[in-house]
Amino acid sequence: MAAKASLLLLCAAAALAALLPTPASAADDGVTKFKVYFHDVLAGKSPTAIRIAEAASTKGSSTFFGAMVAIDDPLTTTPTATGSAKSKDEVGRAQGTYTFADQATFGLLMNMNFVFTAGDYKGSSLTIYGRNEVLSAVREMSIVGGTGKFRMARGYVQASTVDNGAGETVVEYTVYVNSAASA
Numbered sequence: 001m002a003a004k005a006s007l008l009l010l011c012a013a014a015a016l017a018a019l020l021p022t023p024a025s026a027a028d029d030g031v032t033k034f035k036v037y038f039h040d041v042l043a044g045k046s047p048t049a050i051r052i053a054e055a056a057s058t059k060g061s062s063t064f065f066g067a068m069v070a071i072d073d074p075l076t077t078t079p080t081a082t083g084s085a086k087s088k089d090e091v092g093r094a095q096g097t098y099t100f101a102d103q104a105t106f107g108l109l110m111n112m113n114f115v116f117t118a119g120d121y122k123g124s125s126l127t128i129y130g131r132n133e134v135l136s137a138v139r140e141m142s143i144v145g146g147t148g149k150f151r152m153a154r155g156y157v158q159a160s161t162v163d164n165g166a167g168e169t170v171v172e173y174t175v176y177v178n179s180a181a182s183a
Contacts, residue, residue: 031155032177036075036114038094038159039082043167048073052097063107064100071096075114079162079170092116098132108132110141114175116148124148126177128157143177152180 041048048071055066074082076089096112114126125148130141139159146153155177163170 030178032179033175035172035174036077036091037079037162038171038173039074039076040071040169040171041073041082041167042169047167058100061100061103063102063105065103067100069098071098071112075116075173077119079172081163081166081168081170090117091119091121101131102133106134108134114173121149124150126150126153126175132159134161143175146177146179149181150177150179153177154179 039048049069051067052070053068054064058064058066071094073094074087074090075092075094076082076087077091078089080087080089082090093115094112095115096110098108098110098112101107101109108131110128110130110132112128114128116122116124125146126143127145128141129144132139132141137160141157141159143153143155143157155175157176158174160172160174161169162172
């Protein structure tokens with residue numbers, strides 16, 4: 001009787017294992033990886049990031065706590081500063097808001113869409129949401145959705161500041177995304 005039960009349990013385990021997905025290799029894991037450069041232009045004739053709200057106490061805060069900024073920042077394939085002008089390397093726009101949400105350090109709440117207007121992902125978008133502690137070397141934020149080639153997207157981005165001068169901050173975004181449309 002014990003042998004039959006063991007055999008039955010072994011068969012059930014084998015059947016269950018056959019139904020489970022096999023581990024994916026690094027080359028076949030369904031993750032799309034690419035880089036874009038985010039150009040946050042705060043000064044000049046045509047800024048792409050504009051403060052739209054702030055708390056009464058924001059001006060007295062060393063971290064600008066309570067300020068909210070609307071963005072329509074160029075996304076390019078190279079880190080070369082754009083000065084907000086359309087670049088030949090532009091593949092899209094980062095559109096949304098960021099809020100200074102930390103009283104102790106420069107911690108932003110990022111709420112934005114990467115809207116692709118050229119290149120392989122033209123007509124698609126990614127929705128990114130999360131904390132961006134801008135003084136850290138690498139920051140990670142969640143991809144919570146997408147459209148087009150990124151329909152039902154999930155994943156994350158890693159952000160690293162490349163250049164922060166002359167009224168324009170350039171940030172390298174490495175994107176790791178899974179989506180139903182690419183499956």
